[in-house]
Amino acid sequence: MLQRPQRGDPFWIWLLHSWDLLAWAVIGLLALITVLGGTPGPQKYGSLALMAVLAAANAAVRRWGRRRPLGGYAYLALLVPVLGALAYLRDGYGVLYTVTLVQFVIYVDSLRGALTASALGAVAITAGGVLREGWDTDTLTKNTISSLGVYAVSVLIALLTPRALELRDERARLRAQLASTQAELAEALRREGAARERARMAREIHDTLAQGFASIVVLAEAARAGLAGDPDRSAAQLRSIEQTARENLTEARALVGSGPQIAPGSVAQAIRRTVERFAQDTGLAVEADLPDVDCDQPTRIALLRCAQESLANVRKHAAASTVGVVLAEQPYGVELEVTDDGRGFVVGDAPGFGLDGMRRRLAELGGELTVTSSPGDGTRVLAVLPLGPGGPAPVPPARELESGAPTHDSQV
Template sequence: MCSVPGPGAYGEVVSVGGDQAWWRRYPRVVDVAVVLVALFLTLGMMRFAGRPPTRRVLGPVDYGYAAAACAVLLVRRRWPVGVLVVTVLLAVAHGAMREHGPQFLPGQVALYTIAVARGGRAGLVAGAVLLAAAGTTQMVVAPEELSLGAVALVTSTGLAVAAGTGVRTQRAYVATLEERAVRAERARREEAARLVGEERVRIARELHDVVAHQLTLINAQAGVALYLHEGGQGEPAGLVETLSHVKDDSKQALAELRSIVGLLGTPDVPREPVPGLDRLDDLAASFARAGLTVEVRRRGEARAVPSAVDVSGYRIVQEALTNVSKHAATGTARVCLDYAHDTLKIVIADDGAGRGPGGGSGRGLIGMRERAAAVGGEVTAGHRPGGGFLVEAALPLGDQ
């Protein structure tokens, strides 16, 4: 008998990227750091720009441009295209007011942001606009530095677009992995819930079979004891024997209940073997003590059957005989096991005249059909033409 799968039976989802990196948790800190680094590099490049590189004295216009162009980078995540336009316009205006070529480093930071947010195609278009503006300004302001500045500008612009596109691709890949992990976790939880539901149905079916069978016997035996007592026919020995059967059957019912409940997670509860078709004679004897004579016959070569079929067959016979004892108003029943090549056929028949005093909800027949379907078989049940009731089950044996 299988137990209910625990929470860890299906594994745990491992986070794709672990804990979120600090630069993703604190984006404003990163933006401020980017502004400070860009400001430092922009001032340095303006101070040592030109060919040959010489140290230049920066004036208020230079510091003003660097501060304004870098400060606008604080909102680059929200408006990347607008920030690129502003930084390019500031660079062009600054280049027109000084004797050397403009610096487009803040614009390249904005270009990187566009590639991250909009993709490589948008980054290439924005990079072409930046290069066109930079080239035009350089030709007007400092044409003697055009060759060297053009190579550096094209290289740095290409790196900005490539870096932004790579970061975008990496983030999309991580997002895909995380989505797959979430879907896998959801699927595992749904599968665990489905298995738990099936196990609950199986345990409920086991409880129904055990309780219905044993209580039917106890009820019949208690009725016999009451009849002997009220009729005065009895000798104490007969009454004691009947009460002894009641005690034995109730003890067996409690033992089976403990075995089933033990599956719910109590490790110290003893678990008895699940009854199978080899215990049909004991089952017939228990019904005989309650006044129902059961004849068990076997056809074909009796052999070991799959455990699931063994348990299902036993429970089907048990439930069918319980229904006979409760509803058929007869004292005899017949059970026949027919071992074919790949199928075990089970027939339970009685000659009862109709429903006995016990009421029923039909749950027993439903349970028999569910047990047979669980192992790939089927159960049919109905009244016999000559009287009585007939239950037939066909259970597959597989390759023997």
């Protein structure tokens, strides 16, 4: 059964649909002429009743028989005798065979069925005209030739329609596939966005809250151990715990609010505050060279987080005595280098989340992270970022990456 054409359907489908609409417009017009004209009573009411029955049957098969081929055949089984009866009742009603030609095609599911149904319609309209005009050779010849001419058009329609329907169905399948692909792509993008957001939140929590909690635990253990022997130091450690907890609370509010922020000022000042807190909490000697570097907020945050993560790793793993923190502006960007003289490690075997989070954070800004270490030789972490937002990835000179130990991507 012919469905309502969609954008992109073949022209032939649109033509058949328009033809079907025209058929019902002609039937309506004939019904109106019959009502308003001087048609004798039996012919008038008989033709109106037949057209009403035909319209009702068509509405029923369109509503309930759209996916049932037998419904279309049942409608054509009614259409054929109705056309013959109308041709018998009124002169000129034979035109209805012409205007309903497409119905012999759109209500069947095979070429043979279309040709057979259309042939029966031609026979019916011919018989109705001959019975009305009188049975003689001239009348039979005239009506037969007229019906055969229209039937030839019906054959042409029946031959051309299947290919048009195939094209329509193929385009419908393509539209369905496109809609399905678009839906799948939208869902994939949604999942990817959610995954990116989870990764971002995990990184922010690790670099802020988790590090703060780890520092609180270490300070609390040290304060508890020193309560009896060194109460002044324990008091200082408790104050540091309080300060760290307040900072964690501020970080938590920022994460659920407008996003991560750092205090106003230069990146050098922010890193210097972190270094001073680290030295105060750990008692380690820290050599810091932190000149002012002019950079945007994302770069400041990335450099500060790299400094915090690197110093946290020193605190947890290095067992170092001396730590170095150097911030430097180079022609190719800005560098942050954190070194220690601790126990070192095999870079490729190190577990954890920290360095991977730093690496991802830097990569988002076009930067890169280099980690150099080996057992017993300390560790060097070098973060490099371009100064211009969205600029190309920085390429430090080869001497900046030289080290006695191999460099690998890793995590601590």
